[in-house]
Amino acid sequence: MSETLTGAQILCRELLAAGVDVIFGYPGGAIMPFYHALPEYPGLRHILARHEQAAAHAADGYARACGRVGVCVATSGPGATNLVTGLATAHMDSSPVLAITGQVGRNMIGRDAFQETDIIGLTLPITKYNHLVQDVSELASSVREAITIALSGRPGPVLLDIPKDVQNQKFEYEAPPAGATPGTLAPGQLAPGASPGNLEDGIRDAAELIAAAERPLLMIGHGVILGNAYAEVRALAEKTGIPVITTLLGISAFPESHPLHLGMPGMHGEVHVNRAIQHADVIVGIGLRFDDRVTGNVAAFAPRAKIVHIELDRAEIGKNIRVAVGIVGDARDVTRRLVQAVQPRNCDPWREEIQSFVRPRAESFSGDLSPEAILASIYEVTGGRCTIVTDVGQHQMWVAKHYPYERPNTHITSGGLGTMGFAVPAAIGVHVARPDESVWAISGDGGFQMNMAEIATMVQEGLSVKMAIFNNGYLGMVRQWQQFFHEKRYSCTPIWSPDYVKLAEAYGIAGWRVENRAQLEDVVERANAHTGPALVEFVIAQEANVFPMIPPGGSLSEPIESAPAPAPVV
Amino acid sequence: MALSHAISVLLDDDLLTFNRVIGVVRRRNVPIANLTMGASQVPGVSRLSFMMQADEANADRLVRQLQKSFGVRHAAMFPAEDAVTREIALIKVRPAATNRAELAAVVLQFEAAVVEESPGAWIIAMTGVAARIESCIRALERFGILEIARSGAVAMRSGAASSPSPAPHNPSEAVL
Helix, strand or coil: CEEEEEHHHHHHHHHHHCCCCEEEECCCHHHHHHHHHHHHCCCCEEEECCCHHHHHHHHHHHHHHHCCCEEEEECCCHHHHHCHHHHHHHHHCCCCEEEEEEECCHHHCCCCCCCCCCHHHHHHHHCCEEEECCCHHHHHHHHHHHHHHHHCCCCCCEEEEEEHHHHHCEEEEECCCCCCCHHHCCCCCCCCCCCCCCCHHHHHHHHHHHHHCCCEEEEECHHHHHCCCHHHHHHHHHHHCCCEEECHHHCCCCCCCCCCEEECCCCCCCHHHHHHHHHCCEEEEECCCCCHHHHCCHHHCCCCCEEEEEECCHHHCCCCCCCCEEEECCHHHHHHHHHHHCCCCCCHHHHHHHHHHCCCCCCCCCCCCCHHHHHHHHHHHHCCCEEEEECCCHHHHHHHHHCCCCCCCCEECCCCCCCCCCHHHHHHHHHHHCCCCEEEEEEEHHHHHHHHHHHHHHHHHCCCCEEEEEECCECHHHHHHHHHHCCCCCCCCECCCCCHHHHHHHHCCEEEEECCHHHHHHHHHHHHHCCCCEEEEEECCCCCCCCCECCCCCCCCCCECCCCCCCCCC | CCCCEEEEEEEECCHHHHHHHHHHHHHHCCCEEEEEEEECCCCCEEEEEEEECCCHHHHHHHHHHHHCCCCEEEEEEEEHHHEEEEEEEEEEECCCHHHHHHHHHHHHHCCCEEEEECCCCEEEEEEECHHHHHHHHHHHHHHCEEEEEECCCEEEECCCCCCCCCCCCCHHHHCC
């Protein structure tokens, strides 16, 4: 049975059929027919962002938190270009986001019309798929296809550009048959029929390498979270006794209290984790891409190790490092088979050796309000039942290193692109996906000021997001690099902040400033219990550093563990 | 530039897919030459081929990236020495009244053809491998070359091995 609908109505119907129930967006001229239709579909909740970039980050945060496609909507021209950073962020971190942009009418395309931008051309390299819908007759199939592509295989963002007149075009719409919609496909799972052929040889080779290894490591990444492979990875670790390293985006894929958990590798990894990599004879990497922040100098990375790389995206295998065994497949499926193929063993001598690598943690701050104390307080107050969304910079590394993650997928951050300003809007999406648990957005004073306008979104929509600002008066990570590698010339890194408590007051939300440890527990407790958005500014030492640190391009064997001797200030 | 590998891609016959594929090549920042695109054995699917200078591993990485581009039906690489290539060149020359016989002899020598004779100029068409075409162009220089248009090399793997014949993309079929 068909009915006559406009393109805008068909779009709404297809989104609903795909299981979409929330949209983060911002209206404007070329998307107005869609916004005209939207009130007819109360199943589609719309959250009005204060900037399209934030709408894209919120859709990304939503997708990462619940594994369903996150949808953002913007108008043509500036609305569409404002999505770009959010889409690039989602692309680097394999997040299934659907962006819908209005476009000028078809008869105006290519004539530099008002608010016309070639958003298809702009987003080609940062989307998994994008498409200009040329006619209403192809709209429904385009939406289904875009969502399918976003969710299937290695997830990623997609964009549909829909001319205004196509949104107004009428068409005989045929609803999709029940169960034919793509919204339920678990991200990271291969689409039916897409499973690659022979995995057995690779699994047998991997099992043999594991059996023969004296110093094996498991290194797990975002693919374990996307593919829901927690139990399988844990079973593999426990059957073999192999210690587990979690990359930045792999954090929370393995409980940190587990005796086999080692920590984060790479540029800001603990010394013993990186030394373990340098001494390992076999590394089994699952769902990660060995990016340069993990490997440091590739030529000097894990010089003794044979590498087994299990990865859904075939193009990642051998891209950055040479592998002994590459297995293309879903993390869950391949790991489950690998668990069956390996013989039980332990790695006790190797684990003792790694323990001997452990060094006392380098002093990273002065003053009594340490990042560790703040994070411990958040953990204690929430009982660990919270999701932490971080921004980019020093605080991001402190959280990655010190927050004791126990539950899967409770750490959300911009890893690959390193997008400052991510945390606050992404936390909006995370909160919408997980309304019943605490969501803390942790930012530095730099990143917070990039997207703090989104407090208004939280107020208008009644979103109870908790915001923590680690305020050191600097763009801290850049300042740290200036201190270590640029003769301490703090060029353009001191950053002024408004009075955040007054800012909170202006927005009508709760706000506190914490300047010493004595205030800590009480304020965190009150902020966490507060109904509605709340903001806490933590005033921390200005020259706090993240230690240890592998210099950019350096080998994992050469960590920096203390600040350089003071150089003359220029 | 010594070109080590031929890359052959079967892709949906639309500009956006072409744009996407070229974007992948550009982002990998590899030197390429002789890019051509035209019809393949399947209606709606084009064949794009080019030559590149890279070691085996880098050529393979590029092919893997191409394979995951939306709209690419098949992508493969093979060493330049395993490729059969042909290029066509149109060369417009301005012979003097006194050396037309000589020009006709050069055309015959290279198994080229005079495809147009107009009062001020002749257009010579030449098909062959790139080196042979370059020899022909050098031989024609003394007649006064006005214009050259070269197609770039179309390439195919030698021997019986052949690429598949994938159907073009059909959005309604791709939906789960």
